[in-house]
Amino acid sequence: MAGLIANTELLRKLLVGFVRDEVRKVGVSKVVLGLSGGIDSALVAFIAAEALGPENVHAICMPYKSSNPESEAHARLVADACGINYSIVPITPMVDAYFTTFPDADNMRRGNKMARERMTILFDHSALLRALVLGTSNKTELLLGYGTLYGDMASALNPIGDIYKSQVWQLSAAMGVPAEVIDKQPSADLWAGQTDEEELGFSYRSVDELLYRMVDQRLTKPELVSAGFDGEFIDAIYAKIQNSHFKRRLPVIAKVSNRTIDRDFRYSRDWGK
Amino acid sequence: MDFTLILAQIKPKLGCVADNLATIEKKITKARDAGADLIVFPELALSGYFLKDLVPEVARRIDSPEIQRLIELSRGISIAIGFVEETADYLFHNSALYLEDGAIKHLHRKVYLPTYGLFDEQRYLARGESFRAFDTKFGRVGLLICEDMWHLSASYILAMDGATTLICLSSSPARGIDGDTLGSASAWQKLTSTTAMFLNCRVLYCNRVGFEDGVNFWGGSEYIAPSGESVVRGALLEEDFVTARVDEGALRRERIFSPMMRDENLFVTMQELGRIAHKRGR
Numbered sequence: 001m002a003g004l005i006a007n008t009e010l011l012r013k014l015l016v017g018f019v020r021d022e023v024r025k026v027g028v029s030k031v032v033l034g035l036s037g038g039i040d041s042a043l044v045a046f047i048a049a050e051a052l053g054p055e056n057v058h059a060i061c062m063p064y065k066s067s068n069p070e071s072e073a074h075a076r077l078v079a080d081a082c083g084i085n086y087s088i089v090p091i092t093p094m095v096d097a098y099f100t101t102f103p104d105a106d107n108m109r110r111g112n113k114m115a116r117e118r119m120t121i122l123f124d125h126s127a128l129l130r131a132l133v134l135g136t137s138n139k140t141e142l143l144l145g146y147g148t149l150y151g152d153m154a155s156a157l158n159p160i161g162d163i164y165k166s167q168v169w170q171l172s173a174a175m176g177v178p179a180e181v182i183d184k185q186p187s188a189d190l191w192a193g194q195t196d197e198e199e200l201g202f203s204y205r206s207v208d209e210l211l212y213r214m215v216d217q218r219l220t221k222p223e224l225v226s227a228g229f230d231g232e233f234i235d236a237i238y239a240k241i242q243n244s245h246f247k248r249r250l251p252v253i254a255k256v257s258n259r260t261i262d263r264d265f266r267y268s269r270d271w272g273k
Numbered sequence: 274m275d276f277t278l279i280l281a282q283i284k285p286k287l288g289c290v291a292d293n294l295a296t297i298e299k300k301i302t303k304a305r306d307a308g309a310d311l312i313v314f315p316e317l318a319l320s321g322y323f324l325k326d327l328v329p330e331v332a333r334r335i336d337s338p339e340i341q342r343l344i345e346l347s348r349g350i351s352i353a354i355g356f357v358e359e360t361a362d363y364l365f366h367n368s369a370l371y372l373e374d375g376a377i378k379h380l381h382r383k384v385y386l387p388t389y390g391l392f393d394e395q396r397y398l399a400r401g402e403s404f405r406a407f408d409t410k411f412g413r414v415g416l417l418i419c420e421d422m423w424h425l426s427a428s429y430i431l432a433m434d435g436a437t438t439l440i441c442l443s444s445s446p447a448r449g450i451d452g453d454t455l456g457s458a459s460a461w462q463k464l465t466s467t468t469a470m471f472l473n474c475r476v477l478y479c480n481r482v483g484f485e486d487g488v489n490f491w492g493g494s495e496y497i498a499p500s501g502e503s504v505v506r507g508a509l510l511e512e513d514f515v516t517a518r519v520d521e522g523a524l525r526r527e528r529i530f531s532p533m534m535r536d537e538n539l540f541v542t543m544q545e546l547g548r549i550a551h552k553r554g555r
Contacts, residue, residue, distance in 0.1 A: 003451050011450045014489055017510055021484040025286075157487075266325040268486045270287045 003212050006167045008174035012047075015159045015171075019051035022157050023132055025273040030131035034118050034152075035059040035078060035086070036189065037071030039172055039181050040160060041136040042078040046175045047159050048134060054083035058129055062118045065092040071189050074181050081178050091117045111190035115151025123154075132156040140165040140204060143211055144237070145244020146196070153247060164211065165204040202233070210237055275522075276310040276411050280494035280515035282507045283314065284483030287321035290331050294319060294339050297354065300514070301346050309516070311351040311411065313494075315442055315481035316383075316419050317367065319356035322444040323485045328397045332359035335377070340370070347372035351409065353479075355418060355442045357398075358382065364399040369416050369442050371409065379407040381416035385424050391446060391488065392420075406434035411519070415474075419443040422464060432472035433539055437499075437524055439468065443480040447491040447510070458493050458509065470501030473527055473534045475519065482512055499527035 023031060031048050035041050041059075048057045061075040072088070079086035095117055099105055105113075122133045135155025137147050139162055147153045160168060165186070172182050186196040186204065197203050210229055213219045214237070219227065224234050250262060259265040281300045285293045297318060304312040316322070319339065320331035333339050333356055343352060351373040358368035358380070367383040382401025386394035404427050406415045415431025415438070422428060422441050431439060449456015461478070469476045475498055482492040494507035496517040507513035528534065 006450050007452060007454075010455055013510060014447060014450070017489065018484055018487060022487065025484075267327060268287055268323040268325060270323075270485050271327065272288050273286060 003216060004164060004166045004208055006163065006170050008171050011163070011167070011171055012050075012175060015047050016051045019048055019134070019157065019159055022270075023052060025270065026132070028130060028132055030056045030058065030129055031134045031157075032058045032060065032122055032125045032129055032131040033134040033136060034122055035061050035075040036136075037061070037068075037074035037078070037181070038186060038189075039168060039177065039184075040138055042074075042177045042181045043168055043172045043175065044134050044136045044159055045078055045084055046082050046172070046177055049082040049084050050175075055085070056131075057082075057084040058125065058131060059084050059086050060121060060125060061086070061088045062091050062121055063088070064090070064095060064114050066192060067189050068187070068192070070184075074178075074184075077178050078181060081176070089121050091121070107191055111188065112148045112151060114190065115148035119151050119154045126156070134159065135161065137161055138165050138168050139163055140208055140211060142248060143215060143244075144200070144207070144240050145247050146200065147247070149247045164208040166208040207237060210234065214238070215241075274411060276519050277308060278477060278496060278517045278519050279304040279307070279309045279312040280477065280479040280496070280507060280513075280517075281312055281314050281318075282479065282482055282492045282494045282511075282513040282515060283318060284512055285315070285318055285321045285481060287485050288324065288327045288331055289321070290319055290333070290339060293321070294342070297343070298346065301350060301352065303514070305349045307516070309350060311353070313440055313442065313477055313479040314352070314354040315479050315490075316355040316369070316444040317357065318354050318442075318481070321485060322481070322490070323488065324357070325393070325397060328357055328365050329359070332357040332365050334359050334361075335380070343370070344372050344375060344377060348375040351411070353416065353440050353442065353477075355444075360399075365397070366401060367394060367398050367418060368401075369418050371407065371414065371416055371440070373409055378409055379405070379414070379416060381405075381418065383418035383421055384427065385420040387420040394420075404430045404434070406431050406436035412437050412521075412524075414438045414440060417441040419445060422468065428468050428472055428474075432474055432534060433537070437474055438477065439472070439474050440477045441465070441479070443478060444490055445480050447489040455491055455509065458491050461493070462495070462503070465495060465497050466501040466503065469497045469499055470531075471533065473499045473524075473531060475499050475524060480507075482510060499524050500530075 033044055045059055059079050061072055063072050095114055126133050133155045135158030137153055138160050141147050142161055187194050221234055225231055353371050355369045358366045369381045371379040384401045386398055388395040406413050413435040415436035445457055447455055447457055465476045465478050477496055479494045480492055481490045492507050493509050494515050496504045498504050505517045507515040
């Protein structure tokens, strides 16, 4: 599929330029990001290091007690490979303190809490270091809503939000992300043995093929079916996009005036920059 | 006549007219000091592109100090530049000025305001209603603003009006990362080259760079000879100050070699367009 094969040289130039330009124009020289040990945050770390110099990039690994120790090892491997600043802030004390009040909470609530705990740490370091928080959600997970609202989806700038997971793999290989990180099974690491593809019920490669045709090329359902996609799979993915759309929007504001923020009060975020 | 051209591939700041004017003045001075005859700036060079509700704030009347200053600066060098124009009846246009010898030689108001995909110009701006060629020191010129050039009729009208140089001011966003080169860049390169070839005109294309809310403008400003051949092309994604010597002889030779404009039958075109318009009107 031509559309999912990225010209990695060009893509690298665009994304590195994006981070450099959008960070510096607000009068800041540094960024901070969470490093999970997975490929998405590894790629963002590499992009940021190239854009701003590794000395201006601060990565934080924020493990919970049930996190796979391999994740932390991979995070360190990535930080060492691109030479960025690295620190570890475990989230076990704060998360456990909260759930002593709600001991019956299920995996989803616990996972969301962890993601939001990490977000507060990143934004605290944003103030501490005068650094912008970089997002690490790719287009596949943003479209599927496979992320925590105000958790891992929260950031100031996201360099990889318009590239699919398949393209994340390609660009990561081109930029020298360590092979261990590229080759392993993607996992949110919210509980032991979790993998994204098992939880989602399909592979990233197959859903990317569908999403590219459905979203980017705007093929109709009959066209998708005749291209070989299963009708139920198409419907399930369409529903996922629709049902998660709230996560991709700002909170809805009740309109009462003539100029409501974002509806008829419209300015680019780079206003004056 | 032969002349030296500068395509000022700048990075305007969104909504900052004073800062942008300062940048523009510096480029004009630099071009003049280098002995250039004509400097071309991008679309909306004075204001930036994704203006939205900033349009009325950054709009300038022709009698504003900023525009008067640019007119003054054209005593030393001819200038083509884009800005938001405010009219006496409070319409706001995406406009381009051609300034020469301390006077306005032409004002073009963008006719085709794209309102699809990532574009939303028609929501904020008023449409221009004409394409007119005009005389300059360097022969007869036609001005186009970005999307205008994607309408064959626009360049055709200017060529039929006698333009031998088409100047296109652009703020073209980068998109399409699956090919050998950037998708939007290769589309534009085909367009400018083909237009030059069909109309035996030289094309001077000036595109901006920089990011606005994550959207990149790709640069790649270019001087295309009337043969369709790219003579000089600016850097991709970076600021540039593209200098070219424009050869009058190349225009004359091309018009002898492929005299399509000589042979173009305006009256057949008019007759058929008239017939189509009449039919549609019923």
